[in-house]
Amino acid sequence: GESVGLHLPTLSVQEGDNSIINCAYSNSASDYFIWYKQESGKGPQFIIDIRSNMDKRQGQRVTVLLNKTVKHLSLQIAATQPGDSAVYFCAVHEDGGSQGNLIFGKGTKLSVKP
Amino acid sequence: NAGVMQNPRHLVRRRGQEARLRCSPMKGHSHVYWYRQLPEEGLKFMVYLQKENIIDESGMPKERFSAEFPKEGPSILRIQQVVRGDSAAYFCASSLVGHVNQPQHFGDGTRLSIL
Numbered sequence: 706g707e708s709v710g711l712h713l714p715t716l717s718v719q720e721g722d723n724s725i726i727n728c729a730y731s732n733s734a735s736d737y738f739i740w741y742k743q744e745s746g747k748g749p750q751f752i753i754d755i756r757s758n759m760d761k762r763q764g765q766r767v768t769v770l771l772n773k774t775v776k777h778l779s780l781q782i783a784a785t786q787p788g789d790s791a792v793y794f795c796a797v798h799e800d801g802g803s804q805g806n807l808i809f810g811k812g813t814k815l816s817v818k819p
Numbered sequence: 820n821a822g823v824m825q826n827p828r829h830l831v832r833r834r835g836q837e838a839r840l841r842c843s844p845m846k847g848h849s850h851v852y853w854y855r856q857l858p859e860e861g862l863k864f865m866v867y868l869q870k871e872n873i874i875d876e877s878g879m880p881k882e883r884f885s886a887e888f889p890k891e892g893p894s895i896l897r898i899q900q901v902v903r904g905d906s907a908a909y910f911c912a913s914s915l916v917g918h919v920n921q922p923q924h925f926g927d928g929t930r931l932s933i934l
Contacts, residue, residue, distance in 0.1 A: 709861070737920050748823070748910050748925035749862065756920055794861055806875060807923065809854075809861030 709797050709810040717816045724782040726813045728795035733776060737798040739807065740769060740780045744791045752780070752793075782815075790817045821846060823913050823926035824893075831932045832901050840896040840929045844913030850874075851894040852912040852923055853886060862910060868894060898931075906933045 709730050718724045730738075736757040741749035755762045755769045755778075762769050768781040778795050792814050796807040824843040832838050844851050849870050854862040864878040868888040879886065883901075888894040898905055908930050912923035 739922055741925075746927070748825075748912075748927045751922045751924060754920075754922050796862075806864045806867070806877065807852075807862075808864070811859075811861045 709795060709808050714811070715814045715816065717818060718785050720785060720787060720817050720819050722785055724780075724785045724789070724815060724817075726780045726782075726793050726795075726815065728778040728780075728810050730776050730778065730795075730797045730808075732797075732799050733773070735776075735797045735799050738769070738771060738778050739796045740767075740778075741794045741796060741809075742789075742791045743794060743812070749794060785815075785817050787817045787819060790815055823911055823924055825909075825911050825926035825929050827929060828927065829930045829932070831934060833934045834902055835900050838898040838901050838905070838931055840898075840909050840911075840931070841893040842896070842911030842913075842926060843893040844911075845915075845924055848913035848915050848924075850914045850916065851888050852914075853894075853896050854910045854912065856908045856910060856928070865896075901931075901933050903933045906931055 739754040740752040742752050743749045753764045753767050753769050755771050760771050766783045770779045792812040794812045795810045798807055823845055826841050851868045853865040855865055856862045866879045866886045867875040871890050883899045885897045908928045910925050910928045912925045914921045914923050
């Protein structure tokens, strides 16, 4: 089965710096990956996704990198702002698994220092 | 542009009572997913429904838990005879289609507390 882990449970960065949040997954058949941001008391908010046929995808201030060789996923946030403070989850779908079954990591708490 | 709406936001029940959690998907979305989140944990998949059909309930406990998504009205997650261990945040998500490569969009959850 799939297991998803985060390399660090917490990350503290200075405002304006770039942030990198990492995620490892175990199943090489994983085919779809999503990053979510969760603020206190709220539900996960979609940030960016990437399919297994890609290795990089960019959004507004965010970039997701996928390394299928080592089964590693990262989220890069450029010019981190105080509003970026939240818990970030990677979620993974396993090819052949249920359409709806996303497997979530435990999350990395990002704190932005002013 | 309403997102996924869940209610109630907070629900308190005594052991042995029933809990009903409601979820209205985003407009135009016919696929609904329920997840459970314990403090300091990621979300755990429970069930995936399409209108009037349960597609995947592999994450749902076999007893006391049930889910439905009727033709009209919200999706309901029902927990009978609640126990302390059911205390958690329950999140609903919806998607436009059930294809795997579509993001799920989440509501703000129902926080269930069992006394």
